[in-house]
Amino acid sequence: MLLALLLLAPSCGRTSLSLGATDVEALLKIGIIADSYGEMTLGVDPWEVVVCRIPISTNDEIFEPSSERMSLSSDEIVKRLTPVVSYFKRHSYGRYQPVFSAGKDVIISDTETSDDCAERALDQSGPEVRGVMVVADAEHGADEFGGWGTPGVGCNESCSASDTRRAVYVGAGDFMDYWNGDSPLDLVEHEIGHALDWPHSTTSASNSGQELYDSALDVMSDSSAPRMVISTKRHGQGTLAINLYAARWLDDDHLKILDRSRRVTTKVQLLATDTDLSIMGKRFVVIVDGVNSFLTVELIAARGDNAHLKSNAVVIHRITVTGTSGVDRQQIVVKGDVQDGEKWAGNGISIEVLSIDSDDGEITAEIEMTVKKAVTS
Structure with missing residues (x-):
């Protein structure tokens, strides 16, 4: 199924982003940067979902000191992510579709960190995989970040995640049993936004770069804003036109x-x-x-x-x-x-x-x- 979908996707390599306004230097820079990542934002985008097993005795302080662990498998997480596919198809006007498949679990030792989860998952990913999503089976501490996403390095000849290191990592918080199968998806959508090379936005110049996500207008800022107002919401909001x-x-x-x-x-x-x-x-x-x-x-x-x-x-x-x-x-x-x-x-x-x-x-x-x-x- 995955290989069949790949045949529908645009080939990965340097293409021209037709900006038109050749005298607008800032827009041209945006186009040059987009070109360097090939066509990762267009067509079918194959992602592999990997669960990282965290030892109870972990020394990584990002994790909540608890023996409670997420019960979901990577196959079950893929099913939870079905609305994420619809979210990106909707906001891309049908031009982009992430496709998730289950990968093999990875395990870290008590002296290793969450970063090792991502590195291990990337190393084992196949050549057809353009991005790896790692979900730790342990929750992060209340004062820690929820996750991260990266577009990796530029895509020249090979666009496989194992080469570009394109990845998303999140803790188990949004996939724990207490959500009763109704996981919020805004954090995952936010981090995939980073993997599409989108930046954060904020409400003031002094906030920029200070890790303060306080704008309700953009999934790349306060992505939880929709469910803070409407408790049944699970998606993040849309993103900015730029x-x-x-x-x-x-x-x-x-x-x-x-x-x-x-x-x-x-x-x-x-x-x-x-x-x-x-x-x-x-x-x-x-x-x-x-x-x-x-x-x-x-x-x-x-x-x-x-x-x-x-x-x-x-x-x-x-x-x-x-x-x-x-x-x-x-x-x-x-x-x-x-x-x-x-x-x-x-x-x-x-x-x-x-x-x-x-x-x-x-x-x-x-x-x-x-x-x-x-x-x-």
């Missing part, structure tokens, strides 16, 4: 670019980012505001995986391209809830929401933007 674009799930046709080479005032109608791609229209605006930075403007609909939000809203983020991978990008909320009739202004840029409308399930916003010419010395 991540969808970097993953090649949104195209140039869905993007409007404004630079600061001259003063301009323009109106744009935005479709909500969760709108099916069969409906033509812009999904977000990029306003260039520096060599390595820009603002993004998008409309997030308060429905589906984003039903925890109070209302449909235009949101603004500042994106700064740093480092050599997507996970290094800084993505900071500038204004997280611009409503009908409201306006944001700063640094020679003003954004006014003229209307937010819903017509037969199609949510749109009309915005007017004024961008002043940048002053250069």
Whole structure:
């Protein structure tokens, strides 16, 4: 079954990310980084799920000092992950599909750490596996991180996880028996986001890089926000338009670019980012505001995986391209809830929401933007 699905997936190797805006250096950098990982964000993406058995006497302080262990096998975890497949198919508009299969358990000694779990699982993975998901059978301590994800190294000739070291690791917390088979999946979705080379986002510049995930707008920030508002929710929320674009799930046709080479005032109608791609229209605006930075403007609909939000809203983020991978990008909320009739202004840029409308399930916003010419010395 897995090999048959692989035949449907795009081949892994360097391809061109058609950004269109060749004069926007920051967007081009995002494209170059995406190219270096081949086509891991498109088509069928085979993942192997591995349980790591943690000894009761472990010295790794990340684990809760307890003899209680997860009872699920890797096959049972694969079944729990079925909604995760639907989540990514939904948010990629059908362009990306993770496929999970059960792998052989790994065991670490009491002197080894959770990192050894991942290394052992990666070493044993086969050439057809593009990512390894490791679930420890022990819970992490209450003050410890829930897990991590990495896209690994660039994909040149071989894209197998054993070569790229692309992996996700989580503790047992979301798969323990006390969930009665109804596991929250937002942490797994967050960590797979990192394996797709998505960075964290946060609400302020001072928070960036401080491991503070406090934005309810993005699965790559406070991914638990939906179930904190609606207790029955199990998925994380959607992600930001710039991540969808970097993953090649949104195209140039869905993007409007404004630079600061001259003063301009323009109106744009935005479709909500969760709108099916069969409906033509812009999904977000990029306003260039520096060599390595820009603002993004998008409309997030308060429905589906984003039903925890109070209302449909235009949101603004500042994106700064740093480092050599997507996970290094800084993505900071500038204004997280611009409503009908409201306006944001700063640094020679003003954004006014003229209307937010819903017509037969199609949510749109009309915005007017004024961008002043940048002053250069």
